[in-house]
Amino acid sequence: MKRHKTFMAIAAATALSITLAGCAGGASKDESDSGAGTGTTGELTFRSWSPIEQTTKQMVDTFTAANPGSKIDSTIFNYPEYLVDLQTRASSNTMPDIIGLQPGALTQQYRSNLMPLQDCAAKTWGADWQSKFYPIGIDQARLGNPEGDENFYSLPLLVQTVNLWANTKIFEEKGASIPKTWDELKSTVDQLKGGEYAPFMLPAKDSWLRNVVFLQIANNVAPGLPYEAEAGTKSWADPKLVEAFTYWQKLFTEKIAQDGAIGLDAYPSGANQFEAGNAAMIPLGAWWIQQSDPSKTGLPPLSEGMSGYQPFLFPTIPGGASESQFVGGIDVALGISKNTKNPDLACKALTDFIAGAGAQKLINTFNDLPAVTGLNPEKFTSDKQKQIWNTLTTEWMPNVKYSRYLKSPEMDTALGDALSAVATGQLTPQAAADKVQAAQQKVK
Template sequence: MKLRKSLAVAVAGAAAVGLTACAGGAAPTQNGGEGDADTVTFRSWSPIEQTTRQMIEAFEGENEGSSIDATIFNYPEYLVDLQSRASSNTMPDIVGLQPGALTQQYRDNLMPLQDCAAETWGDDWQDRFYPIGIEQSRMGNPEGDENFYSLPILTQTVNLWANSNIFDDAGLEVPKTWDDLKSVTEELSGGDAAPFLLPAKDSWLRNVVFLQIANNVSPGTVYEAEDGTIPWTDPAIVEAFSYWSKLFSDGIAQDGAIGLDAYPSAVNQFEAGNAAMIPLGAWWIQQSDPTKSDIPPLSEGMSGYEPFLFPTIPGGASESQFVGGIDVSLGISKNTANPDLACKVLTDFIAGSGAQKLVNTMNDVPAVTGLSPEEFTSEKQEEIWNLFVDEWLPQVQYSRYFESPKLDQAVADALAAIATGDATPEEAAASVQSVQDTLN
């Protein structure tokens, strides 16, 4: 997933546009800045450094005298830096976050953002966002706390992608049901490309595939288990684990799937044409970024790809369910010395000139409606973009995240145990319930 994909650390040559060479840069003041009322600091793992540079240039070009001091980390390094700064009370002015666990971990360090949003966009500001983004922005808040401690700049669906060239050559349609998936996999077996490339090594990938399965088996039930309303051993949840198991026992996933990571291994194979299907998400459209050169043939204008929803499950929902949510969101430190400027930067990155630069690279789908790239390189690229923003994202109601990091890991571990044959679906469900019991 792009969220955890290795990203370039900001380089010293970017200093002219406010990017520091490495984590920390010059010794920060208590609020994470440099003591300059016209500068705000920004730390995150996303957007990537090249895109962040363009966003900063756009903002600074319209706000003479203001500057943004930014560093983009690899995701694991960012988490370490953020934790260190929070513990030493040197939080950056603006920080990259994810909904649920990560935002809640730093809630006490963050200022509520609803006043910033209302002052910028008016009292009806929530209407600008896709509903799933608003819902997830408060995910995990304590009961009665209606504050927004972060706001999204990018959203996404999780779904499947097909190599349309392989499907066209074979005279096949993308699968809509589980039986279709099995049939298509069998038809494509024995060829040069893997029929269904499952990078099951990554815990996040296992979980997003499982959540698509679970919501197709019984829409919304998995979240009832998450909040303790029903046990994880509920028959619908066990059935969802069973269909995850069938990916392996029915020969749909490739041999050795549990040892394959998504980035860089699986995505490189998919982009090279060595797989017919792969589970990723809306962010895959970034492979066709119009601002890049030397794009592989399949990715140029999205010519070789087709997105589709996870197939329906026998006895489950009659139509494929939409799962997704926030890609990356931003928060503002409550100790910032520059709250007005920080608000101005954050809202610009969401829906202003900075956001336009972000969308132009197709880094992912915007968090607000009405934003589109200024250039499309093909009709197919534009059709796929419009499919996401006009049809799929407005229908997303099921989250691709768990609120608790412990539960998130428990589900990922249970799925890995099933994949390796170390646990049955029933045993996997019971193992998650044992973790749930400690949370309750």
């Protein structure tokens, strides 16, 4: 699945937060009553924007074949349409049994509609069930819970790092090396200029991408500081965060990003350009490995077996951390309606999708990285694809410490807007930091 379905419409999610805050209710006859049953029999409904429809069908078919008497009615939407559908169902007491969610804002908007899942997890995987998951997934699963609420209202299905990708064909042709520092990034961009491609393609039109690039910069400048600022223990106007805004600005003023970056979206435009070979570097994330899904035919040459790509971490910033920092988190999580008529079957299906036979079908498509450790595709199409997979799952994901999300939709929007204003020259880094801090004070 392409990430524009996952990450677009952040503004829509923010708008929904107010609408949904008071929405509560259970499953209606149209939804969960049809799933009345016990154990492995009965019918469930599943609604989400991810995984893609073809992959979801494989997961559902695998589960129902192993559980005679069960049925799962699944519908996969584009992300913006999914938000509208979920809002409608919440307000009309027709919540699906199994629900696709994102950590933080989206899960919290529906918290009153969701069943705590820790008992389901312990029943399936044992008392130490949390150890099955990458740590960042467990941390983010309770992102935004009220103080003292330790429930898991969703469990991660897929996780990811945010990072950069290199077109290795261009790098090899130009004799360039993967940049590890900011100065190396600048010199590499200069070295790669002059071709019929962008040395560093930045799809800055999308708020989600602006934010994840900034969080990589900020966590290189001062690891963990953005989250202290959001918690109110530090200020967004802290000099180190002003410095992070300054380095974001330098992507534009020092001509590292291509001209017109603020008008380019990540999906479909930026991704299509990168896959066509029209960029040497792009900031995306671990999900890019899905371009090499072996179930697809007619893959572009660069994507076949990941032959033309290499992931790398955002270069370090002068005076900041000596090593690049790992930023990432949950791609998609799953929840269960608290009013489902068949909680046992819903639990069994949800846990199968996360770590059972259904999960294996999912991971075989390289849709993203599994939320549980040790789950790998049954088939790799090249040594390069396997090498990249191992880098992402065994070297990077266990070390992801910093979230690619902020807790509140208001702050997510405030940060994205401030970064846009810096990119277009409407705000200085200091003014942008002050504006985000003002938004933080209002939220608190």
